[in-house]
Structure formats: C-alpha cells, structure tokens
Amino acid sequence: MKKGEVTRREFLKRMGILSGGIVVYITVGDPSGLAQHQRTGRLLAGVPADFNAFLRIGADGTVTCFTGKIEMGQGIITSLAQMLADELDVPFDAIEMVMGDTDLCPWDRGTWGSMTTRFFGPVLREAAAEARAVLMELAAEYLKTPVKQLTAKEGVIFDKGQTGNRVTYAQLTKGNIVERQVKTRPGLKPASEFTVVGKPFPREDARDKVTGKAVYAGDIRLPGMLYARILRPPAHGAKLKSLDTSGARRMKDALVVRDGELCAVLHEHPDEAEKALSRIRAEFDAPKATLDHENIFDHLLKVGPEGTIVSRAGTLESGNKLAREVFKETYLNSYVAHAPIETHTAVAKLEKGKATVWASTQSPFGVKEEIAHSLNLPSQNVRVIAPFLGGGFGGKSSSMQAAEAARLAKITGKPVHVAWSRAEEFFYDTFRPAAVVRITSGIDGSGSIVLWDYDVYFAGSDGAEQFYHIPHHKSVSHGHWRGSAGYHPFGTGPWRAPGTNTNTFARESQIDMMASKAGIDPLKFRMNHLRDRKMWRVLQAAGDKFGWIPLRIPSGRGLGVACGIRSGTYVATMAEVEVDKNTGAVVVKRVVCAQDMGLSINPEGTKLQMEGCITMGLGYALTEEIRFNGGEIFDLNFDTYEIPRFSWLPKIETVIVRAEDSPPQGGGEPPIICMGAVIANAIYDAVGVRLFQLPMTAKRIKEALSRA
Amino acid sequence: MEESIHFKLNNKPMNITVDGERMLLWVLRTDLGVTGPKFGCGQGLCGACTVLVDNEAVLSCQTPVREVNGKEVITIEGLARDGELHPLQKAFIKHDALQCGFCTPGMILKAYSLLRGSPRPTREEIIRGMDDNLCRCGSHVRIIEAIQTAAREMKGGHEL
Numbered sequence: 001m002k003k004g005e006v007t008r009r010e011f012l013k014r015m016g017i018l019s020g021g022i023v024v025y026i027t028v029g030d031p032s033g034l035a036q037h038q039r040t041g042r043l044l045a046g047v048p049a050d051f052n053a054f055l056r057i058g059a060d061g062t063v064t065c066f067t068g069k070i071e072m073g074q075g076i077i078t079s080l081a082q083m084l085a086d087e088l089d090v091p092f093d094a095i096e097m098v099m100g101d102t103d104l105c106p107w108d109r110g111t112w113g114s115m116t117t118r119f120f121g122p123v124l125r126e127a128a129a130e131a132r133a134v135l136m137e138l139a140a141e142y143l144k145t146p147v148k149q150l151t152a153k154e155g156v157i158f159d160k161g162q163t164g165n166r167v168t169y170a171q172l173t174k175g176n177i178v179e180r181q182v183k184t185r186p187g188l189k190p191a192s193e194f195t196v197v198g199k200p201f202p203r204e205d206a207r208d209k210v211t212g213k214a215v216y217a218g219d220i221r222l223p224g225m226l227y228a229r230i231l232r233p234p235a236h237g238a239k240l241k242s243l244d245t246s247g248a249r250r251m252k253d254a255l256v257v258r259d260g261e262l263c264a265v266l267h268e269h270p271d272e273a274e275k276a277l278s279r280i281r282a283e284f285d286a287p288k289a290t291l292d293h294e295n296i297f298d299h300l301l302k303v304g305p306e307g308t309i310v311s312r313a314g315t316l317e318s319g320n321k322l323a324r325e326v327f328k329e330t331y332l333n334s335y336v337a338h339a340p341i342e343t344h345t346a347v348a349k350l351e352k353g354k355a356t357v358w359a360s361t362q363s364p365f366g367v368k369e370e371i372a373h374s375l376n377l378p379s380q381n382v383r384v385i386a387p388f389l390g391g392g393f394g395g396k397s398s399s400m401q402a403a404e405a406a407r408l409a410k411i412t413g414k415p416v417h418v419a420w421s422r423a424e425e426f427f428y429d430t431f432r433p434a435a436v437v438r439i440t441s442g443i444d445g446s447g448s449i450v451l452w453d454y455d456v457y458f459a460g461s462d463g464a465e466q467f468y469h470i471p472h473h474k475s476v477s478h479g480h481w482r483g484s485a486g487y488h489p490f491g492t493g494p495w496r497a498p499g500t501n502t503n504t505f506a507r508e509s510q511i512d513m514m515a516s517k518a519g520i521d522p523l524k525f526r527m528n529h530l531r532d533r534k535m536w537r538v539l540q541a542a543g544d545k546f547g548w549i550p551l552r553i554p555s556g557r558g559l560g561v562a563c564g565i566r567s568g569t570y571v572a573t574m575a576e577v578e579v580d581k582n583t584g585a586v587v588v589k590r591v592v593c594a595q596d597m598g599l600s601i602n603p604e605g606t607k608l609q610m611e612g613c614i615t616m617g618l619g620y621a622l623t624e625e626i627r628f629n630g631g632e633i634f635d636l637n638f639d640t641y642e643i644p645r646f647s648w649l650p651k652i653e654t655v656i657v658r659a660e661d662s663p664p665q666g667g668g669e670p671p672i673i674c675m676g677a678v679i680a681n682a683i684y685d686a687v688g689v690r691l692f693q694l695p696m697t698a699k700r701i702k703e704a705l706s707r708a
Numbered sequence: 709m710e711e712s713i714h715f716k717l718n719n720k721p722m723n724i725t726v727d728g729e730r731m732l733l734w735v736l737r738t739d740l741g742v743t744g745p746k747f748g749c750g751q752g753l754c755g756a757c758t759v760l761v762d763n764e765a766v767l768s769c770q771t772p773v774r775e776v777n778g779k780e781v782i783t784i785e786g787l788a789r790d791g792e793l794h795p796l797q798k799a800f801i802k803h804d805a806l807q808c809g810f811c812t813p814g815m816i817l818k819a820y821s822l823l824r825g826s827p828r829p830t831r832e833e834i835i836r837g838m839d840d841n842l843c844r845c846g847s848h849v850r851i852i853e854a855i856q857t858a859a860r861e862m863k864g865g866h867e868l
Contacts (some may be wrong), residue, residue, distance in 0.1 A: 390810025
C-alpha cells in the first residue's frame with residue numbers, strides 16, 4: 001500500500017455500506033484537474049483510482065450523492081439531487097447530498113466558474129444511469145424476468161406486463177455489495193423523459209435555513225474550544241517592529257500565542273478575545289505607499305505584460321482604412337470586494353495526529369493540502385469539511401483562515417475557532433482586480449463596424465472575445481485577474497464571472513457609442529452585427545419583454561441595452577434609469593434580463609440566480625470600490641463600502657429562453673456581466689453623458705455632467 | 709462586572725451570571741449555544757445578528773446583555789411553535805427567499821417585528837423597514853414577496 005492510501009474496507013466503512021449497497025464510481029472527461037491529482041498519488045487503495053464522482057444506494061434504499069462541490073447559496077444541493085432523481089427513477093426526497101467533505105467525497109478542484117451543472121452534472125447523471133443498470137440486472141435475477149421487460153419508478157422495479165411482480169431498490173441492495181466503475185458512457189435519458197429536471201423545485205436547504213438549523217463553519221462548537229483573534233498589520237506589506245502583549249496576558253483566561261509572525265489571543269469567548277487583542281501594543285513598519293485608488297490605472301498600464309491574442313480576424317490596417325469614424329476610449333474599473341455576509345471562518349481540532357477542519361471554503365481539497373503542508377501532516381490525516389457557506393462569489397476560493405485555525409489548534413492543543421472580523425474580511429479579500437480596457441473602433445459610412453482594436457489589462461481574457469461580426473478585429477488580454485507581485489498592492493482573485501464584468505462593460509459601452517454616432521437604435525445596431533442566432537434570439541426575447549421601442553440615442557428616456565456570454569450562457573439585459581442632474585444620483589427603475597442557458601435543471605433556481613446577479617450587479621455598477629493608499633485599505637465595513645439594499649431594487653423581470661434540448665450551461669454568474677454596461681448605456685440615454693469608470697458613483701456622474 | 713441576568717430565551721427561563729457589558733450576540737452564540745443569530749459586521753451595519761427582544765427586532769451585536777434582563781428574547785430557533793413553522797418561515801420557503809441563508813434569520817426576525825407594527829405593510833413600507841438588513845446574494849425581490857405573503861396569511865389576527 002502506498003503512503004497516504006486508505007484501505008478499501010475502510011473506504012466502504014466510511015461509505016456505510018459494509019452491510020450492503022451499491023457504489024458507482026465514475027470518471028469522464030471532466031476538466032477538473034483529475035490527472036494532476038492522480039500524479040500527487042494521494043489515492044484510495046482498493047477502489048478505482050481515477051474516479052471523480054460517485055453515489056451510493058444504501059441497504060435501506062436511500063440514495064446518497066457524494067460530491068466535493070459545496071453549497072454557498074447557488075442551489076446545487078437541489079439541482080444535483082433533481083438530476084439524480086430523474087436518472088435513477090427515485091423520488092426527489094429519497095436523495096441525500098453529502099458535500100464538501102474530503103474524507104467522504106472524491107477529489108474536486110473547487111466550486112466556481114458556473115461549472116457544477118455544466119461539467120459535474122453529466123458525470124453524476126452517468127453514475128446514476130449506471131447504478132440504475134446494476135439495479136435492473138439484480139432485479140432481473142430476483143424477479144426472474146429479463147431486463148427488457150422491466151421498468152423502474154420511484155425506487156421500485158417492476159415487470160411491465162405484470163406490475164405485481166416487483167422489487168424495491170432497498171430489497172436489491174440489502175446484503176449485496178456491488179461496486180461498479182463506469183468506463184463507457186451509459187445512455188442518458190432524453191429531456192422529454194424528465195419528470196423532476198426542468199421543474200421548479202423549492203430549495204432542499206430552505207427549511208434548515210429558515211429555522212436556524214443550517215450549520216455554517218462558525219456554528220461548530222467543540223468541547224474546550226477557544227476563539228482566536230489574530231494580530232493584523234495596518235497595511236499589506238507592513239512588518240512587525242515591536243510587540244507588547246503584557247496587557248492581553250493580564251486578562252483573565254486569555255491565552256496569548258506567538259509563533260513567528262503569527263500573534264493571536266485566544267479565549268473561550270470571542271468577544272473577550274477581541275478585548276484582549278485590543279490590549280496588545282504593536283508597532284509596524286509599513287512600506288512607503290506609492291499606489292492608491294486614483295493612480296492605480298496608470299500603474300497597471302505601465303506594468304501590463306505583453307498580451308495574448310484572444311480573438312482576431314482581418315487586419316487592423318484594413319479596418320482603419322475603411323473607418324469613417326474612429327472611437328478611441330479607455331475604460332476603468334476599481335477593485336471590488338466579494339463581501340459575503342459570512343466572513344471567512346474555520347474551526348480546527350487536532351486529535352491523535354489527525355486534523356479536522358470545518359471551513360467556509362469553496363475549495364475544501366485545496367485547503368486540505370494547505371493545512372497538511374502547514375502542519376507538516378500527511379495529507380490523509382487532514383479532513384476538511386465545508387458546511388453551508390454564507391456566500392462565496394469566488395472570494396472563498398482562497399481560505400487562509402482554515403490554516404490559521406489549524407495552526408493555532410496545534411499550538412494550543414485545543415480546538416480553535418477563527419472567524420475574521422469584517423475589517424479582516426475586507427483587508428484579506430482577494431478583490432476583483434482594478435483593470436483597464438483600451439478600445440479603438442471604427443464604423444464606415446453605412447454604420448457598420450469595420451475596426452475593433454481591443455486591449456484589456458488585468459481583468460483577464462474571459463468575455464474579451466469578440467462575438468460581433470466585424471471584418472477587422474483583434475482582442476488582446478494583458479495579465480490575469482489572479483494577483484501577482486508587482487501588479488497589485490494586495491491580493492486579487494476570481495469575483496463572480498471573473499473578467500467578464502469588466503470586458504462586457506467596456507465592449508458594450510463602446511458598441512453603444514458607435515450606435516449613437518451612427519444614428520441607429522442600439523438594439524438594432526447590435527443585431528446588425530450579429531451572425532450568431534443565439535444572441536439574436538436572446539436580445540429579441542429581452543426586447544419583447546421590455547417593450548423596446550427603437551430610437552436614436554440619447555433619447556432622454558433613460559433606456560439601455562447590453563449583452564454578453566458567460567460560461568456558455570447568452571445574456572441580454574435592458575434597463576431603465578432616472579438620473580438626478582443636480583446630484584448625479586441614479587435610480588435604476590427596471591431591469592429585464594433574458595438568458596439562454598440550454599436546459600435549465602431548476603427553472604425556479606435559475607430565476608433566483610438571475611435576480612441575484614442583477615441585484616448584486618447594481619453594486620459594482622454604482623457604488624462598490626475599494627479605496628486604499630499603498631497596502632492600507634480604507635473601506636473596511638458596510639458603512640463606506642455600500643452594497644445593494646432593498647431600497648435600490650428595480651423592478652426585475654427575467655426570461656429563460658427555452659432551449660431544453662441543449663445541454664445545461666452556467667447559471668450562477670451570467671446575468672451579472674451586463675450590469676455595468678446596461679446602466680452606463682441607460683445613463684447615456686437619459687442625460688447624454690457617458691461614464692468610462694466603474695463604479696458610476698453620483699460624484700462621477702455629476703462630474704461627467706459638468707464637463708458636458 | 710459579573711452580574712446575574714434573568715430573561716426568557718425562546719420560551720425557556722434563563723439565569724446566567726456574566727459581565728453585563730458583553731454583547732447579547734456573543735452570549736447567545738457562545739455561552740448559550742444558540743447559533744441562529746449570525747455575526748456579519750460587528751458594528752450594527754448588516755442585520756445578520758437580529759433577534760427579538762420583547763418582540764422588537766434588535767441588533768444583538770450592539771446590545772449589552774444587561775439590557776435584556778427581565779425581558780423575552782426570541783431567536784430564529786424559537787419562532788416555530790410546536791414544530792409548526794411561523795407564516796414568515798413558510799413564506800420564505802415558498803418564495804425561495806434565500807440563497808446562502810446567512811442573512812435569513814435576521815431577515816425573518818426583522819420582518820416579524822415590522823409586521824407587528826404594521827400588519828398590512830405596503831411594498832414601500834417593507835422596503836423602508838427592511839433596508840438596514842443586508843443580503844449579498846440578492847434575494848431581496850423574493851424576501852419582499854415572502855413578507856407580503858406572510859402578511860396576507862396572518863391577516864385575521866394570527867398570533868404574532
């Protein structure tokens with residue numbers, strides 16, 4: 001047995017099927033980095049080495065899905081169960097989801113990028129189809145009837161000709177241990193046979209979440225547990241110069257820990273730990289600040305690395321020659337925080353050389369490796385469990401708090417609870433990066449776009465690909481949303497639909513500007529340049545719902561349109577705004593969003609995600625930005641960092657363009673991508689000024705109005 | 709300074725000896741193990757820690773525990789009666805008025821308090837009443853609908 005392996009018996013014991021059951025392992029072409037994981041050699045002994053999904057049908061007939069994915073509000077706890085129910089012919093209620101537990105679930109890269117339904121969904125359905133095939137074989141034997149004469153419904157297999165001749169899944173699995181690995185793709189049900197998928201289902205987790213039963217990492221309570229508060233520098237890059245912990249040490253029952261640069265106070269009550277922390281006297285040396293939220297854009301342009309081409313056609317030279325009007329613009333967006341209401345939280349305990357850590361993380365398996373490394377433990381001695389997450393949005397892809405809790409548990413020998421304060425959450429957030437987009441575009445005398453020269457710095461290439469039909473275009477992406485030294489003064493990372501918000505804001509603003517100059521209605525102008533019928537249909541659907549009446553812009557009505565593609569899903573959004581010319585304040589009155597995401601597994605869940613994206617997107621469009629000087633962050637709570645509230649709500653209408661026969665695409669991100677552009681375009685239509693920087697604060701709008 | 713504090717918590721009498729200056733949120737979550745009220749911001753800016761004190765919504769992260777002496781505290785765990793969900797809880801489920809669920813306890817209790825003062829609120833009154841409770845997932849539209857549904861359900865003197 002290789003180091004790090006778990007015995008097959010141990011594995012089946014963990015699965016709870018020593019007394020009988022069916023386990024189906026499955027591996028398909030999932031781009032989740034499985035091959036890389038295999039190379040690390042941390043595999044289970046006696047079970048197939050390369051599976052990335054599995055499900056169990058227990059001796060009592062209950063179906064359990066084991067997935068390393070986590071639930072952070074996006075609703076996969078419901079939609080994955082729906083897929084299983086249909087493929088396996090069991091009632092929706094018979095399915096139990098075990099998520100984000102590294103001891104029970106197969107390796108998974110992480111939950112992000114609207115990938116669960118697109119890539120994990122088909123894998124899960126195939127596992128279910130295989131399990132159903134196994135059950136059919138067992139039933140054929142049990143009922144002494146050939147498989148082709150059998151059918152399954154609600155967890156019961158029966159003879160089509162003689163329905164009294166029947167057997168339940170539970171009867172079949174009892175006493176049998178059947179393990180299967182799917183190598184060839186089993187046939188999946190066509191959409192027409194779905195009875196659960198495609199129907200609106202209430203959330204599986206709703207009851208627990210309205211009664212307070214739902215457990216988040218911070219709700220874990222262990223005997224003898226201590227709450228930790230950690231000493232933090234005032235600015236990124238600041239180094240500890242002097243430290244006096246005597247004040248904290250004098251506090252009753254407070255435990256002060258110092259290990260290298262880690263200094264923490266622990267107490268059996270978090271508020272007492274906080275009080276003790278405030279009694280620590282520490283001085284830091286901060287590096288001289290050179291960058292701030294004003295000059296960051298010049299810096300990014302200066303340090304931007306050579307780019308990579310995202311898409312191109314024709315030659316820019318030819319485009320230039322054809323252009324009658326040329327538009328040269330620069331678009332900016334500031335750093336944006338994830339700001340989930342649950343801050344990064346973890347509880348860790350160490351027992352007999354094994355660490356168990358409950359963490360609010362989008363990446364339980366990544367955290368497991370981090371902790372193993374940090375505590376110098378073999379990987380199999382670390383178990384990470386991601387309970388319900390109180391929001392993620394990409395920000396919990398990085399989960400430093402888990403290693404902090406584990407390290408403090410090791411030092412103190414007691415279970416340790418680490419919950420970041422709101423200020424720590426803002427300080428250590430991996431922000432959506434500040435970014436710059438430069439576009440030179442041109443139209444000919446007939447109002448056709450003939451030139452598109454596009455460079456994006458640090459937002460990333462997602463959403464930069466040109467989908468309008470333009471004979472001469474080139475789009476180049478410089479740098480990435482991932483932070484690296486020398487570019488940003490603090491961490492950056494994926495933020496709901498990484499890259500695509502910035503790129504959509506720039507592209508759709510520029511398109512609007514050209515439509516205005518050409519004197520063509522902006523919806524028609526877009527359609528004139530679309531060969532892709534899918535986008536055409538989505539725009540049409542939004543226009544129908546909105547009641548779009550074509551007009552040259554600016555029309556004074558305050559209407560805007562924008563569209564884009566994210567995670568395979570096509571989105572078109574229209575908005576109506578009102579701008580107060582004296583203050584620059586914007587009220588978004590109405591938003592209509594249409595999307596084509598292929599098959600929607602749970603239409604109610606889809607609508608909820610669409611509304612969520614639209615509402616959350618109001619923030620980065622209108623108010624959200626991190627202000628800073630060097631490594632010092634100024635916005636550390638919701639008083640100055642304003643996120644959307646009830647009073648901001650427009651009337652929201654959503655349209656799911658019917659496409660049941662196409663495979664499901666991403667659902668957790670797409671509608672957020674248009675929010676910057678659609679509001680910018682609506683503001684232009686309202687008052688005739690264009691905003692080139694996100695967020696479009698009242699102050700910036702007022703300044704733009706006074707320049708006009 | 710340690711003092712003896714008596715109050716009713718979710719219909720059970722409580723008698724604790726604590727520093728009365730400590731915030732109710734932490735006493736509930738850590739001393740008493742009632743984890744429905746959530747920590748979100750620590751400064752009374754998000755509403756995740758909302759609980760009911762004598763049926764009024766208060767921010768437990770800003771309320772010294774001394775202030776609930778002799779009063780009745782209800783957290784989300786205490787809203788259902790004998791396993792029967794409160795109309796607000798039912799309406800939140802019905803309308804899918806939640807995603808990550810972290811703000812949900814605060815939202816429901818804030819709405820409870822709102823409906824006590826204004827049993828048939830207009831949409832505008834709901835928006836005004838709920839405006840200090842933050843939700844990052846963007847479930848606002850559904851939350852308003854759920855409160856409207858619950859208000860209709862509770863019409864005719866459903867006991868609050």
